Structure formats: structure tokens, C-alpha cells
Amino acid sequence: KNEVEQSPQNLTAQEGEFITINCSYSVGISALHWLQQHPGGGIVSLFMLSSGKKKHGRLIATINIQEKHSSLHITASHPRDSAVYICAAPNTGNQFYFGTGTSLTVIP
């Protein structure tokens, strides 16, 4: 049983396309994190959100607490966006549940 489910697992897009990655969770969470794992393995936090929507540059994250669902959108995708995007949900005790990741490849 996966407490956090992501879709799609793999995604290939043409440069410039609008991309959406989805995350659904079944645990009671205090917030939801979107992470980016670079091809070299390093992990960077993109967003932490507990309600509504956040935007940073071309990235937008939304969360619907009632539906237990979050989305990460990338507008005007670029090859440098190619990475694995991971959704992570901590419970109120900060035990984290991770999605399996979405591997994104953006083709020039």
C-alpha cells in the first residue's frame, strides 16, 4: 500500500509544453512537499504547501486538502527541467511518505 501515489511515472514533453504532475495521498498530512531530483542524484525542495497555490517562476504547485490531491505544473517547459519530481507528505509527527517520482524528459 502506497500512502502517496504519483502520476505519471514517466513523462516526455516537447520544449515549451505545459506539464502537469499529479500526487494523491491517503495519510493525514501537515503539508506537502514537491522535490526535484537532478540526474546527478541531488535533491532540491521546490515547494512546501499546506493549502492553496504557490508559484515560483515557471513552476506552480496546488493542493486540495479535501480531495487529498496536489499538482505540480511547469509552464513553457525547457530541457533543463528534465529531472525526477517527487511528492512527499509528512504526517503531523514529521514521518515522511514519498511518491515513487515522475521522471520528466523535455526534448528540445
Added chain:
Amino acid sequence: EPEVTQTPSHQVTQMGQEVILRCVPISNHLYFYWYRQILGQKVEFLVSFYNNEISEKSEIFDDQFSVERPDGSNFTLKIRSTKLEDSAMYFCASNGPSGQEKLFFGSGTQLSVL
């Protein structure tokens, strides 16, 4: 920008040996975490640590694992008797002051158990 620092970047050890993975979290952060990622698999939570105590741990974090903040800056993960299946990338992360902020990750320690 402040960084979480992990050492060593690579560690090779023989099965049954003890290893200590080291992390220096960001100085004003209060919550510390260890995660691991076995090659080709998803990131897994090991443990969270706050106020010099473990606040949560996963089923993976059995008696072979321990964490310590020995000197107010370092945060260590010890594996007492390594097994082949402990081979993975181990990431340290921190956030704070409430634990409800973005996580800052170290660059990881690749542990190979032979």
C-alpha cells in the same frame, strides 16, 4: 545560500562493519532528517530528530541504526553492523524552526556494502 553538508560523499565498507555518516545541518534549523534511496527505488524516510530526540522513525530504522547530535552542529547516522541491503544513497535534510518549512537536503552519501 546556506547548505546542508554531508560527509563522506562515498563510503565503501565490508558487511558487518560499523559506519557513521555525518551531516552538518543549516545552523538555525531545529529539525533534522535522514532518508535513503536504494538504486532505482524511491526515497524512503528513516528518522526525524528534534530537540535531541527522535520524533519519528520508520520500520527501516531498526536497532542497527542510531542517530546522534554529538556537538550541537553535527548530526550523525550510525549503522552498527552493515548488511548488503544497506547499500544506498543516504540523504540528510533539515528545516526549522517549526518543522513545517521547506526541506534543505545534503548532497548525499553513497554507501556501498561489500
